[in-house]
Amino acid sequence: MPRTPRAALRPRKAPSQARSWVMVDTLLAAATRVLARESLAGFNTNRVAEVAGVSVGSLYQYFPNKAALVVALIDREQAKLAQALEEVVHANAGHSLADGLRALACLAIDQQYRDPVFAAALDHEERRLPIGTQLRQHEQRLGAAVLAFLQQHAQELPPDRVSPVVARDLLLIARALVEADAQEARKAPPDLSERLLRALSGYLGVGQRR
Amino acid sequence: MPRTPRAALRPRKAPSQARSWVMVDTLLAAATRVLARESLAGFNTNRVAEVAGVSVGSLYQYFPNKAALVVALIDREQAKLAQALEEVVHANAGHSLADGLRALACLAIDQQYRDPVFAAALDHEERRLPIGTQLRQHEQRLGAAVLAFLQQHAQELPPDRVSPVVARDLLLIARALVEADAQEARKAPPDLSERLLRALSGYLGVGQRR
Amino acid sequence: MPRTPRAALRPRKAPSQARSWVMVDTLLAAATRVLARESLAGFNTNRVAEVAGVSVGSLYQYFPNKAALVVALIDREQAKLAQALEEVVHANAGHSLADGLRALACLAIDQQYRDPVFAAALDHEERRLPIGTQLRQHEQRLGAAVLAFLQQHAQELPPDRVSPVVARDLLLIARALVEADAQEARKAPPDLSERLLRALSGYLGVGQRR
Amino acid sequence: MPRTPRAALRPRKAPSQARSWVMVDTLLAAATRVLARESLAGFNTNRVAEVAGVSVGSLYQYFPNKAALVVALIDREQAKLAQALEEVVHANAGHSLADGLRALACLAIDQQYRDPVFAAALDHEERRLPIGTQLRQHEQRLGAAVLAFLQQHAQELPPDRVSPVVARDLLLIARALVEADAQEARKAPPDLSERLLRALSGYLGVGQRR
DNA sequence: GATGAATGAGAGTTCATTCAT
DNA sequence: GATGAATGAACTCTCATTCAT
Numbered sequence: 001m002p003r004t005p006r007a008a009l010r011p012r013k014a015p016s017q018a019r020s021w022v023m024v025d026t027l028l029a030a031a032t033r034v035l036a037r038e039s040l041a042g043f044n045t046n047r048v049a050e051v052a053g054v055s056v057g058s059l060y061q062y063f064p065n066k067a068a069l070v071v072a073l074i075d076r077e078q079a080k081l082a083q084a085l086e087e088v089v090h091a092n093a094g095h096s097l098a099d100g101l102r103a104l105a106c107l108a109i110d111q112q113y114r115d116p117v118f119a120a121a122l123d124h125e126e127r128r129l130p131i132g133t134q135l136r137q138h139e140q141r142l143g144a145a146v147l148a149f150l151q152q153h154a155q156e157l158p159p160d161r162v163s164p165v166v167a168r169d170l171l172l173i174a175r176a177l178v179e180a181d182a183q184e185a186r187k188a189p190p191d192l193s194e195r196l197l198r199a200l201s202g203y204l205g206v207g208q209r210r
Numbered sequence: 211m212p213r214t215p216r217a218a219l220r221p222r223k224a225p226s227q228a229r230s231w232v233m234v235d236t237l238l239a240a241a242t243r244v245l246a247r248e249s250l251a252g253f254n255t256n257r258v259a260e261v262a263g264v265s266v267g268s269l270y271q272y273f274p275n276k277a278a279l280v281v282a283l284i285d286r287e288q289a290k291l292a293q294a295l296e297e298v299v300h301a302n303a304g305h306s307l308a309d310g311l312r313a314l315a316c317l318a319i320d321q322q323y324r325d326p327v328f329a330a331a332l333d334h335e336e337r338r339l340p341i342g343t344q345l346r347q348h349e350q351r352l353g354a355a356v357l358a359f360l361q362q363h364a365q366e367l368p369p370d371r372v373s374p375v376v377a378r379d380l381l382l383i384a385r386a387l388v389e390a391d392a393q394e395a396r397k398a399p400p401d402l403s404e405r406l407l408r409a410l411s412g413y414l415g416v417g418q419r420r
Numbered sequence: 421m422p423r424t425p426r427a428a429l430r431p432r433k434a435p436s437q438a439r440s441w442v443m444v445d446t447l448l449a450a451a452t453r454v455l456a457r458e459s460l461a462g463f464n465t466n467r468v469a470e471v472a473g474v475s476v477g478s479l480y481q482y483f484p485n486k487a488a489l490v491v492a493l494i495d496r497e498q499a500k501l502a503q504a505l506e507e508v509v510h511a512n513a514g515h516s517l518a519d520g521l522r523a524l525a526c527l528a529i530d531q532q533y534r535d536p537v538f539a540a541a542l543d544h545e546e547r548r549l550p551i552g553t554q555l556r557q558h559e560q561r562l563g564a565a566v567l568a569f570l571q572q573h574a575q576e577l578p579p580d581r582v583s584p585v586v587a588r589d590l591l592l593i594a595r596a597l598v599e600a601d602a603q604e605a606r607k608a609p610p611d612l613s614e615r616l617l618r619a620l621s622g623y624l625g626v627g628q629r630r
Numbered sequence: 631m632p633r634t635p636r637a638a639l640r641p642r643k644a645p646s647q648a649r650s651w652v653m654v655d656t657l658l659a660a661a662t663r664v665l666a667r668e669s670l671a672g673f674n675t676n677r678v679a680e681v682a683g684v685s686v687g688s689l690y691q692y693f694p695n696k697a698a699l700v701v702a703l704i705d706r707e708q709a710k711l712a713q714a715l716e717e718v719v720h721a722n723a724g725h726s727l728a729d730g731l732r733a734l735a736c737l738a739i740d741q742q743y744r745d746p747v748f749a750a751a752l753d754h755e756e757r758r759l760p761i762g763t764q765l766r767q768h769e770q771r772l773g774a775a776v777l778a779f780l781q782q783h784a785q786e787l788p789p790d791r792v793s794p795v796v797a798r799d800l801l802l803i804a805r806a807l808v809e810a811d812a813q814e815a816r817k818a819p820p821d822l823s824e825r826l827l828r829a830l831s832g833y834l835g836v837g838q839r840r
Numbered sequence: 841g842a843t844g845a846a847t848g849a850g851a852g853t854t855c856a857t858t859c860a861t
Numbered sequence: 862g863a864t865g866a867a868t869g870a871a872c873t874c875t876c877a878t879t880c881a882t
Contacts, residue, residue, distance in 0.1 A: 023846090039338075040338065044873080045872080045873065046873085054846080054847090055846065056848075056873090057845095057847055058846055058847075060873090060874065060875080061845070061846075064874095065873075065874075066872090066873065128250075165401070165405070166405075169387060169405055172390050173386060173409060176385065183337070195375070195376075195379055198413055199413045202412025202414070203409045204412070254854085255857080256855065256865095265863060265865050266856090266858095266865065267858085267859085267862090267863060267864050268862080270856090271862070271863075464875080464876055464877075465876075465877060465878080466877085467876095469844090475843040475844050476877090477841090477842060477879085478841080478842055481842075486877060540757070544754060544757065547813070548670065585821070585825070588810075589829065593806060593807070593829060595806065596802045596805065597803070600802050611795070615799055618833055618835070619829070619832070622829070622831075622833040622834070622835060623828055623832040623833070624832070674850085674851055674852080675852060675853080684868090685867065686868090687853095687854080687855085687866095687869065688866075691865095691866070696852065696853090
């Protein structure tokens, strides 16, 4: 993937017709499968098109280059995650802080273990991409959801633990722990949830002290 | 980098002569420079050999393929880190837990910020590599150093916080937080140290509660 | 542009309805603009159709292939030029040979400098095209106009300077000199007209001898 | 051929070893043959490499891109021409102006008719290339040779006909007339030499007046 | 007739790896 | 052991052309 001008990372056109959305969907699904099966090594535009049962040309009709395809993939995945996160936060509105954290931990684990290879590959690509793209918007959204959660429990938290930076750190921690375990075994070890919870509540200063 | 048989990842030979070690060193130094200056995009065996002032053929005399070179690079870097870590742990033998954690945090930050591009690229490659290589040995060693540190302060910690898994989690958390910040700015933000400390001591259950 | 059978270079049909002529006109105008703005690099059928505000399919309704479009473009441009030339010749019917040559030189210069990129691109394509197409008809017509001019001044000219070959040579010389200058600067150098005149009258044997 | 940075047009390395020169030679010879046989349509790097009996990779070892190959081709051809021109000028040092012009005309004709397709293709490409490359140096050299010729006969010429611009115009005229004829028949028409001479001496103001 | 999504051959270029010298 | 020219599979991307709607 050669250096790509920033502007070129967004999809070529917002497909207005139904058929177009199907195409985009097909391509992203194919890209997902390729990434899941063959990791980044086998991920190339020809292969994606082939798996999608479509010609390369069609791929380039919707994505100006390979990077844009990857961005769209990440974008979509992060949108899904953000939505799930927002729902969890909303669903736990009345519950205790502990329950909320537990729900968040579950979400993080589910998300990563549903397809570890795919999730890991996306994370990698995400890091490689230039900062300042729309991808950061989704991170903002993820952060905002977590921040909303923190604010729900503001009275139970030290005041300096209710901030965007804290929200971001929680997301980073969760991702790091889950991803590392996910790379070692297909099923989450039984203590992962426990450890993740410990890390999150510890950072928030609500851990059980000795 | 096409799929490489696992066995092929180790250096072609343990060079027994002094001259050979010089060669390996030169190559790894060149690889480091290439990675630091041109990131993964410009990292290829021909370029590394060129920068090393050596022929590609020579490179392949010591590394059976590109992956092996990368592995050696990571290996070496982790060895350095492990050594630094062990020294820090040893140097802090008599000090307080808080001081020890602070020292560890500093080490993590220094390590990543000394050359962010290089560090990020290596992390990237490390994750891509097949598991089960000798790289895990160094992770073991890193883990062991942290574990030793935990054991030094066993009485101040909850008993279940003195274990290899905990050590590994601490390393993961540190790396995640520092790496994320390092990708956004060339200098560490002033609060990074604080937040990292909070995450580590929080996970250990020694954070200051409200 | 893959090898195209000679027969395929003429427009698909002589559009008999008014609407069709509008279409052809729109397409040629669009082609002209694309060629002028983006040179040969950006000249492709999809782009032309887009600029024309028409679907590619429609383009192929009127031109069997890209080459035919180019031919039509050149054809039209040469027709314009031929007409202009004929008018100049006619307008200078009573004037002196020197005045006539001056007028011809002006025409050549104007023609090329009005839109250098476009003119150069067309010349380029014209040369690439297989010989023997209807394009030669226009060259005939251009030649005929110049020949008519020569005949008007037959008595002032050496007898062997009144022939189709001479006419063609004059056109070639004019084009070569003007095109070369046009490629170097956006505005004609002040001496171009002078030099061109010298070349033309020199070839005709009516130059001022030392 | 996508837009190429100016600097990238020169050969990748000045091959210092004998083997390298052989390679460059082989490649240029192959390029010449491809251009002569299949014109610009079939001229692509893979084909050139194939005809050279060499892998594409080798081609790119010596030419950073396709454009550089073309430039080298033109460069070489112009160098040959320049040398031939200089020799002709030198050889005619003592002779009359008319004889000198005749010799120059012969040279122009020979040059273009030796391989019309190839010569035409090169001329086309040359025009397309960005100005300001080393190619202009050869044009300078060609111009200088003609200028030297003019200076030899300065006393027989109007004073304003001894200048670089005049030299350039003579070259342009010669090229235009010969190229046009060369495109129409494999053998030069018997009157070409005559017409060319008339054009050149006419421009110089030494034509036989009626 | 018009549309424009889809096609896919083909072009330019890279780079891990080999092997004759 | 060292060299580095040579290799060629693989990859990204373009664009002339078709055809179902």
